[in-house]
Amino acid sequence: MIKREKVKSLLETTDFNRDVTVMGWVRTFRNNQFIAINDGSCMGNIQIVVDFANTAEDLLKRITTGAAIAVTGTLIESLGKGQKVEVKATTIEILGDSDPEKFPLQPKKHSLEFLREIAHLRFRTNTFNAVFKVRHALSFAIHQFYNERGFVYMHTPVITASDAEGAGEMFKVTTLDFDNTPRTEDGKIDFSEDFFGRATNLTVSGQLEGELAAMAFGQIYTFGPTFRAENSNTTRHLAEFWMIEPEVAFADLEDNMQLAEDMMKYVISYALENCKEEIEFLNSRLLEDEKTKPQNERSELSLIEKLNFCLNNEFQRLTYTEAIAILRSSKPNQKKQFKYLINEWGADLQSEHERFLVEKHFKKPVILTDYPADIKSFYMRQNEPDAEGRKTVAAMDILFPGIGEMIGGSQREERLDKLTQRMQELNIPQEELWWYLDTRKFGSAPHAGFGLGFERLVLFVTGMTNIRDVIAFPRYPKNAEF
Ligand code: 4AD
Ligand code: MG
Numbered sequence: 001m002i003k004r005e006k007v008k009s010l011l012e013t014t015d016f017n018r019d020v021t022v023m024g025w026v027r028t029f030r031n032n033q034f035i036a037i038n039d040g041s042c043m044g045n046i047q048i049v050v051d052f053a054n055t056a057e058d059l060l061k062r063i064t065t066g067a068a069i070a071v072t073g074t075l076i077e078s079l080g081k082g083q084k085v086e087v088k089a090t091t092i093e094i095l096g097d098s099d100p101e102k103f104p105l106q107p108k109k110h111s112l113e114f115l116r117e118i119a120h121l122r123f124r125t126n127t128f129n130a131v132f133k134v135r136h137a138l139s140f141a142i143h144q145f146y147n148e149r150g151f152v153y154m155h156t157p158v159i160t161a162s163d164a165e166g167a168g169e170m171f172k173v174t175t176l177d178f179d180n181t182p183r184t185e186d187g188k189i190d191f192s193e194d195f196f197g198r199a200t201n202l203t204v205s206g207q208l209e210g211e212l213a214a215m216a217f218g219q220i221y222t223f224g225p226t227f228r229a230e231n232s233n234t235t236r237h238l239a240e241f242w243m244i245e246p247e248v249a250f251a252d253l254e255d256n257m258q259l260a261e262d263m264m265k266y267v268i269s270y271a272l273e274n275c276k277e278e279i280e281f282l283n284s285r286l287l288e289d290e291k292t293k294p295q296n297e298r299s300e301l302s303l304i305e306k307l308n309f310c311l312n313n314e315f316q317r318l319t320y321t322e323a324i325a326i327l328r329s330s331k332p333n334q335k336k337q338f339k340y341l342i343n344e345w346g347a348d349l350q351s352e353h354e355r356f357l358v359e360k361h362f363k364k365p366v367i368l369t370d371y372p373a374d375i376k377s378f379y380m381r382q383n384e385p386d387a388e389g390r391k392t393v394a395a396m397d398i399l400f401p402g403i404g405e406m407i408g409g410s411q412r413e414e415r416l417d418k419l420t421q422r423m424q425e426l427n428i429p430q431e432e433l434w435w436y437l438d439t440r441k442f443g444s445a446p447h448a449g450f451g452l453g454f455e456r457l458v459l460f461v462t463g464m465t466n467i468r469d470v471i472a473f474p475r476y477p478k479n480a481e482f
Helices: 007-012 057-062 112-117 126-148 207-217 253-274 276-291 303-312 320-328 351-362 416-425 434-441 454-462
Strands: 018-030 034-038 046-049 068-077 085-096 152-154 200-202 219-227 240-249 316-319 366-372 392-400 404-411 447-453
Touching (some): 007 018, 007 046, 007 085, 018 046, 018 085, 046 068, 112 126, 126 152, 126 219, 126 276, 126 454, 152 207, 207 219, 207 240, 207 434, 207 447, 240 253, 240 454, 253 303, 253 366, 253 404, 253 447, 253 454, 276 303, 320 351, 320 366, 351 366, 351 392, 351 404, 392 447, 416 434, 447 454
Parallel strands (some): 046 085, 152 219, 316 366
Antiparallel strands (some): 018 034, 018 068, 034 046, 068 085, 219 240, 240 447, 366 392, 392 404
16 A cells, blocks of 8 residues: 555644545535545644646545545645645545445534443544543553563463352353253253353452462553443443453562552553643543533533542541541431431441542542452451451552542452451352462462442543543443444
């Protein structure tokens, strides 16, 4: 193919009056004269000036929104408003037509709900160009952060036989014939006949395998897809999401909190520096959006201010017990405005409580620690019971404004007797996790880690409000299109 130049580099150049070839998709075609093309290399379009008197009419007709075209012409300094360069076309070739009657993306504002239905085309809008550039930058920044600190990137299995979180929210993986399932004598499905010779599922977390690796490399992280078959139809939940899970040997909860805070600040600041154009676009998009809301629902900070605020302030650290005291005496609790009232210690926090703490009370990211053992997973390290005999674990959840839980993690229970005792209490089969327990038998050591929900991070940094808009093809109950 003829060598093309990217729109991004043409918009930045001052080397005018030379022949160039650009290829891209038509965004608009005005007055049979000005084509705006976008090739995805940046958010901006380049303007093509068509010599309309000398261009065949049937070619002009085929220059429609969405069509792919190749243009060769002279790059000139533009005198028009709004652009510095343009291409005076000498030849225009249609690479792929786009029927204007049928192409669903028109040069106007579409709702995000509508765009979700055409997720295969929504990348071609400015908003999704910006969102996915930021998503790319954040994932690159995460690898860079851990690489700079000497962490080893582990690829943990997608198909497993264990339920890492012990919550039973798993998608089954099987090749058994549903119309003719093999049965055991007592009538249960006989998984010994299945592909792996046992029941398997898609992973809900790479943590358990990550811990095994941390017990050799000292510090590792995973970054991969995870699956939860929870029936949550919210703007914060996906059935398939990407998770980053670092795991560090010879580390306690303090170290874990510090690592998480450092990572969050590093990647947010990377995005601010490397996605200026995109974040500025998203910032103004949000400001426009805010204008349509009643005054009391508008946020106090713009997107960029919010990101900077997060960089310049220490995350608020407090224990679950302290949080319960704040919530119990809070206005919405006293006035019975919470849907779930906080009456006693031990209650699980709902998102309304998390949002109150983060958005109303502290107005900054919050790290909540030392949750009641009964509402957390089996692998978390057991604290000494407090003066009132209440049992807590060395857990931490990091809550973000507008998001709620961004990170969940803990110091791990490294003491074999305490771990097996807890597994027994929770009915977690020890035989299946023999390999996990082995690390506690052979050179066990204090260690800690956490999981960051990648899409929740992308939500925060882009200021988007629905998690389905920050992953290319969202999976959620009753939806697996594309
Ligand atoms: O709190 P979770 O369930 O923790 C774990 O999976 C641990 N094994 C992590 C660890 O310690 N290594 O999930 C971690 C994070 C949550 O804080 C949230 O950001 C995200 O994963 N998350 C989801 N994101 C989108 N959709 C869902 N359904 C999510 N469930 C959890
Ligand atoms: Mg959690």
